[in-house]
Amino acid sequence: MIFELNEEQSLIRQTVRDFAENEIKPSAAERDENETFDRALMYDKVGELGLAGIVFPEEYGGAGADYISYAIAVEELSRVCASTGVTLSAHLSLCANPIYLFGTEEQKKQFLTPLAEGTKLGAFALTETAAGSDAGGTRTTAVRDGDSWVLNGTKIFCTNGGEAEINVVFARTDKNAQKHHGISAFIVEKDTPGFSFGKKEKKLGIRSSPTSELIFDNCRIPAANLLGEEGKGFKVAMKTLDGGRIGIAAQALGIAQGAYEEALNYALERKQFDQPIASFQAVQFKLADMATEIEAARLLVYQAAYKASAGVPYGKESAMAKMYAGDVAMKVTTEAVQVFGGYGYTRDFPVERMMRDAKITQIYEGTNEVQRIVIAAAITR
Amino acid sequence: MNLDLNEEQKLIQQTAKEFAEAELAPVAGQLDQAGDQQPFFDNLQKLAELGFMGLNIREEYGGAETGVVAFSVALTEIARACASTAVTLSVNNMVCEVIQAVGNDEQCRQYIPKICSGEYPAGAFALTETGAGSDPAGMTTSAVFDGDEWVLNGSKIFITSAPYAGVFVVWAVTDKEAAKGKGISCFLVERETPGLSIGKKEEKMGQHASATNEIVFTDCRIPQTALMGKLNDGFRIAVGELAGGRIGIGSLALGVGLAAIESATGYALERKQFGKRLADFQATQWKLADAFTELEAARLLLMNAAFQKEQGRSFARAASMAKLFASESANQACYEALQIYGGYGYTSEFPVERYARDARITTIYEGTSEIQRLIIARDILHSFS
Numbered sequence: 001m002i003f004e005l006n007e008e009q010s011l012i013r014q015t016v017r018d019f020a021e022n023e024i025k026p027s028a029a030e031r032d033e034n035e036t037f038d039r040a041l042m043y044d045k046v047g048e049l050g051l052a053g054i055v056f057p058e059e060y061g062g063a064g065a066d067y068i069s070y071a072i073a074v075e076e077l078s079r080v081c082a083s084t085g086v087t088l089s090a091h092l093s094l095c096a097n098p099i100y101l102f103g104t105e106e107q108k109k110q111f112l113t114p115l116a117e118g119t120k121l122g123a124f125a126l127t128e129t130a131a132g133s134d135a136g137g138t139r140t141t142a143v144r145d146g147d148s149w150v151l152n153g154t155k156i157f158c159t160n161g162g163e164a165e166i167n168v169v170f171a172r173t174d175k176n177a178q179k180h181h182g183i184s185a186f187i188v189e190k191d192t193p194g195f196s197f198g199k200k201e202k203k204l205g206i207r208s209s210p211t212s213e214l215i216f217d218n219c220r221i222p223a224a225n226l227l228g229e230e231g232k233g234f235k236v237a238m239k240t241l242d243g244g245r246i247g248i249a250a251q252a253l254g255i256a257q258g259a260y261e262e263a264l265n266y267a268l269e270r271k272q273f274d275q276p277i278a279s280f281q282a283v284q285f286k287l288a289d290m291a292t293e294i295e296a297a298r299l300l301v302y303q304a305a306y307k308a309s310a311g312v313p314y315g316k317e318s319a320m321a322k323m324y325a326g327d328v329a330m331k332v333t334t335e336a337v338q339v340f341g342g343y344g345y346t347r348d349f350p351v352e353r354m355m356r357d358a359k360i361t362q363i364y365e366g367t368n369e370v371q372r373i374v375i376a377a378a379i380t381r
Numbered sequence: 382m383n384l385d386l387n388e389e390q391k392l393i394q395q396t397a398k399e400f401a402e403a404e405l406a407p408v409a410g411q412l413d414q415a416g417d418q419q420p421f422f423d424n425l426q427k428l429a430e431l432g433f434m435g436l437n438i439r440e441e442y443g444g445a446e447t448g449v450v451a452f453s454v455a456l457t458e459i460a461r462a463c464a465s466t467a468v469t470l471s472v473n474n475m476v477c478e479v480i481q482a483v484g485n486d487e488q489c490r491q492y493i494p495k496i497c498s499g500e501y502p503a504g505a506f507a508l509t510e511t512g513a514g515s516d517p518a519g520m521t522t523s524a525v526f527d528g529d530e531w532v533l534n535g536s537k538i539f540i541t542s543a544p545y546a547g548v549f550v551v552w553a554v555t556d557k558e559a560a561k562g563k564g565i566s567c568f569l570v571e572r573e574t575p576g577l578s579i580g581k582k583e584e585k586m587g588q589h590a591s592a593t594n595e596i597v598f599t600d601c602r603i604p605q606t607a608l609m610g611k612l613n614d615g616f617r618i619a620v621g622e623l624a625g626g627r628i629g630i631g632s633l634a635l636g637v638g639l640a641a642i643e644s645a646t647g648y649a650l651e652r653k654q655f656g657k658r659l660a661d662f663q664a665t666q667w668k669l670a671d672a673f674t675e676l677e678a679a680r681l682l683l684m685n686a687a688f689q690k691e692q693g694r695s696f697a698r699a700a701s702m703a704k705l706f707a708s709e710s711a712n713q714a715c716y717e718a719l720q721i722y723g724g725y726g727y728t729s730e731f732p733v734e735r736y737a738r739d740a741r742i743t744t745i746y747e748g749t750s751e752i753q754r755l756i757i758a759r760d761i762l763h764s765f766s
Contacts, residue, residue, distance in 0.1 A: 284758035376666030
């Protein structure tokens, strides 16, 4: 048993932290305010650091690192900017990873390599208006026509939507199948005729990360773009989300860590009743609880990542990590705003943004309610 | 990072688990209900023979020398079956460790092997007084040097294992004029020493098989050689050793919490209401998911603290985090487990009410949750300023 990062993991933490502090943090508030996705900064530079495909083998353009390194990268980006964190997480976990896991050799060369190298951005389109936690409600269709599949329907809440060149899209290929049967996964490239983007969502948080509607209107893609077996798309989605939870858990962890550090620094400086507010037990107990729960969340996240890299089942662990880290992020950011008092409620300090950003981590990639169902099912199986 | 137990740690965990299931679980209910207490002592002896009284103690003193991680996982397995046995084990290991860390070679050879071998069923850690709980520096028990002996006067309360402890680690004021916490020293007192008497046994909510008593010193004379560590350095010793004890109590709490929620899971899979199993209702699933997640986080915090201690690094913050989180999570798990059992959970027909009572003390002894938070906060603020 070794509870410490190895050299590679420590180096990644230091490298990403320096980059995040120096390059990402300075514009985080402004990008949030203006809802701007600065691709050159938030993705291209992240790719130049070798993070876009950090966990994939070098033969596909990846860095060959483990999942703990990946979690650390998302954590460190999210510590200063949750939008940048989720851009990487959605790209790597939700788009590149299913292609790595289920793609043919040809698909990996064609799609995974540019994703992993950071030259193309990825997205994942599963959710629909009537299919949120219940992916079995998918209505988007794909019909085989000669050497093509023809897609029709609309996807919503797609992270990196409208920006991503490569999209993993789920559609029903067997209308007669019920619920989660008869769904298949496809790779759809931006600029394919019949593929367009609808409204970009106005959101509470992660406002610098684009979230868009994807519209398929007789969108014709090559038959070779079927990802995995026909009719087995639900399995592709579930396996993908198992891994995606590590990314979101790491994002939540990073948000919590960032808010905690802000609160701690403020508590040491801010004076009331002639002493720093950090000298009051009421504030000390908040800081102690924040630090303890963040440490607990971190260990759950790294454990899920450790298991993912070890090749052992980790669905329960990633659900625990995502659920717990998301709840901790919400709690810690709320308490951080409380430590800042009235100032915390203003946009002059980052904890206001962090609290808004934290909320989504309890919702996307499986609400925390769905995580509890996953965990309970694993326990009572 | 490698979050897997090594082979030796797994073996110890397995040994503890098998012993707990075979020997402790069958008698835990009876011990709690003040039945024949002999099995408690028989089991302590067997555990000593298995090497569990000195898991982190060097072989030369009769210890098993298996490390802190092994200590933690063993204690959790023991506590799943019987918290009273587990706390006795935890304190015995702590007493051995404080003597090993602070005592001279002669003191180590004199006492540690007796605890490790089971010759002494227990050792005791005598710090708390009526007026000195969370604030131990406020103690008034005194030790005055007279001739070539120390003379102890005062009383200690809430002393685990007092009626059957062979040796007591006792803290007393040796310099009344010194600043608070600077005039306290640490002594080793044998149980047959004249002037040492065992006072009333507390009637407790839980952990019934583990005796908790007052001890009284009335002109209790002990030799000069009974001083352990440096004169007036006792408070620092107490604070340092309690950090290690916290890993023990956190591990114990984890075991009780797991026993409660695992038992409730089994019940939820059998019990039917409204034509469905309780486990089929989301309200029950939520309780299980939250309890298992928090106990898993507690386990990782404990493993982390144990690892840091084993590596010889500072581990006070990690140990306080682990003890705080594990004891609070265990209580929550017991509360929800009892709720799942409903009215049956409130009866002694099922062990869950015992688990709930046994868990309650874990947020209190060896530093309340409030003290853990203070330690964590001070450590954070200290490292930042």
